[in-house]
Amino acid sequence: MVRVGNWLTAEEGKKLLSTESRDNLRSCCNRALLALLIGCGLRSAEVTTLRFEDCQLREGHWVIAGTGIGKGEYARVKSVDVPKNRLTVELQDGRERTYDPRRQQGVSVFREEMRSFSVGDRVQFTAPAHELKVANRELGTIERISEDGRLRLKMDGGRTADVDPRKHPHLDHGYAMTSYSSQGQTADRILIHVDTELGAKDLLNCRMAYVSVSRGRYDAQIYTNNAATLGQELARDVSHSPAIQQEPAAHKIEPQTAHTNEIAQGFGLGL
Numbered sequence: 001m002v003r004v005g006n007w008l009t010a011e012e013g014k015k016l017l018s019t020e021s022r023d024n025l026r027s028c029c030n031r032a033l034l035a036l037l038i039g040c041g042l043r044s045a046e047v048t049t050l051r052f053e054d055c056q057l058r059e060g061h062w063v064i065a066g067t068g069i070g071k072g073e074y075a076r077v078k079s080v081d082v083p084k085n086r087l088t089v090e091l092q093d094g095r096e097r098t099y100d101p102r103r104q105q106g107v108s109v110f111r112e113e114m115r116s117f118s119v120g121d122r123v124q125f126t127a128p129a130h131e132l133k134v135a136n137r138e139l140g141t142i143e144r145i146s147e148d149g150r151l152r153l154k155m156d157g158g159r160t161a162d163v164d165p166r167k168h169p170h171l172d173h174g175y176a177m178t179s180y181s182s183q184g185q186t187a188d189r190i191l192i193h194v195d196t197e198l199g200a201k202d203l204l205n206c207r208m209a210y211v212s213v214s215r216g217r218y219d220a221q222i223y224t225n226n227a228a229t230l231g232q233e234l235a236r237d238v239s240h241s242p243a244i245q246q247e248p249a250a251h252k253i254e255p256q257t258a259h260t261n262e263i264a265q266g267f268g269l270g271l
Contacts, residue, residue, distance in 0.1 A: 068097045069104060115172060117142055123153065124177060127170035132161045137181045139174045156185075179212040190216040194224040196233050209234040 069075060075089035078096065088098045101107070108127065117123065121142045128136045140153035140161065151163045151171075165171060177185075179192075192212045198204060213220045224230045 068095070069099070071106075110170070112169070117145065117151070117171075117173075119143065119145060122174035123151075123171050124174035125168075125170055126172050129161075129163070129168045129170075132163065132168070134161060137177060137185070139185065179208045182215050183211055185215055186217060187215060188217050189219040190221070192220060192222045194222055194230060194234070196224060196226040196229050201233070202236075202238065204233045205236040205238045206234060207238060 069089070069091070073091060075091045075097070077087060078090050079088045080086075081088070085100055085102075086098055087101055088096060090096050110126070119142050122139065123142060124137055124139050125134050126136070128134065134155070138155060138157075140155040142151055143154050143160070144152035146152075149165055151165065153161045153163055155161055163171070190212070194204065196204065213222075222230070
């Protein structure tokens with residue numbers, strides 16, 4: 001794994017290590033932490049979650065063992081150890097790994113559900129497919145389903161994409177989506193469902209209303225359980241005021257003096 005950043009030079013690293021003496025236990029601990037940060041390229045959060053078994057002696061050198069889960073790999077959660085904050089997952093090849101979730105960055109969690117698709121169905125990607133150059137929540141229509149289950153999609157942008165659901169399982173029907181996911185999408189006509197008794201009422205606000213209604217080119221219809229309170233719910237302002245606000249400067253009104261600029265042709269323009 002290669003990390004891009006502003007790395008310390010060898011001399012800067014030695015100078016940083018020399019700031020901690022070896023006179024007491026605290027200084028020795030700080031020196032060891034600095035050595036891990038500098039020598040192994042670990043982040044501070046990764047250092048604090050290291051376990052003894054993560055430090056291994058290989059060919060006469062101490063190394064920090066990773067979680068063993070590579071980028072883009074899929075795994076299924078087998079067990080959760082809450083007191084120790086440990087996850088045990090099973091990879092697709094049958095291997096099991098136990099790790100602290102704080103040491104594995106950029107993990108997405110999803111649940112498998114059965115879906116039946118037919119030619120002509122509208123579908124949406126629920127995760128990016130980089131190989132296909134398809135973005136998250138991008139929409140398309142199924143043009144063909146081959147015998148081996150592969151899908152030929154006509155994306156809304158005009159291009160086609162051949163999808164193998166075994167390699168790209170993040171597909172769902174594309175007839176409905178949340179207002180957040182619909183950002184950047186456009187349809188001729190849209191139906192908006194607004195439940196005023198939703199538990200997370202903060203999700204109903206003026207931003208949600210604007211994003212939802214503005215998705216339709218020609219028509220937008222709202223369906224709700226309570227038309228009487230709908231306006232109040234969608235008028236909720238969730239804008240955050242800045243912590244530091246500039247007070248408006250007091251302006252003194254003074255009488256203005258008329259000025260006349262001379263123009264070469266001989267007439268004047270009053271400003």
